[in-house]
Amino acid sequence: MRPEILTLDVLATPIGEVDVVADAEGRLRVLEFHDRPQRLAGALRLHHRGQTVAAGAAPAAVRDGLEAYFAGELAALKTIPWTIGGTAFQQQVWNALVEIPLGETTSYARLAERIGRPAAVRAVGAANGANPIAVVVPCHRVIGTGGALTGYGGGVERKRWLLAYERGDQS
Structure with a gap:
């Protein structure tokens, strides 16, 4: 292969x-904040070892979907094609994340219950x-018990911004 x-x-x-x-089929594989290069390197190492990464334009569906989302068309996230490697458990969690409605949050405990693994x-x-x-894949919609904003790979301030943006509290 x-x-x-x-x-x-x-x-x-x-x-x-x-x-x-993105891959040759136009599916998003990794999206990380540019000022967090260690997260990009880690994702590539873990999920895409041995694959060549070359500079180029993002596929139109990915680029247009992200631009629309940040222009206020929040539902545009659902139009972006994506795929992720990972364990079966990780896949189950990540697929559950995309089911959290825009503008809403859930806790880690509720997410564990949602996937049938409460412990x-x-x-x-x-x-x-x-x-x-x-x-x-909106991991920013998961918060700590009691509503605490817990860690986020892009930083807690970005998490706060995304949650407020999706609730319509800012633009």
Whole structure:
């Protein structure tokens, strides 16, 4: 099997530039904040080892979907094609994340219950933190018990901004 060639683009958003990695089929594989290069390197190492990453334009569906989302068309996130590697458990958590409605949050405990693994709260937290597709797979919608904003790979201030933006509290 030949190694896949992935495309890396940098796009501007209201909360900073993002690194966008996509495959030849136009699916988003990684979206990390540009000022967090260690997260991009980690995602590539973990999920795309041996694959070539070359600079190039993000696929139109990814670019247009992100631009529309940040222009106020929040539902545009659902139009962005994506795929992620990872364990079966991580996949289950990440798929549950995209089911959290816009403008709403859930706790790690409720997310663990939602996937039928109520005792796996810490594992859910670890899978949430390992999500390589920020914003589109909305790990920012998971908060601590009692509503505390817990860690976010892009920084808690970005998490706060995204949650307020999705609730319509800012633009």
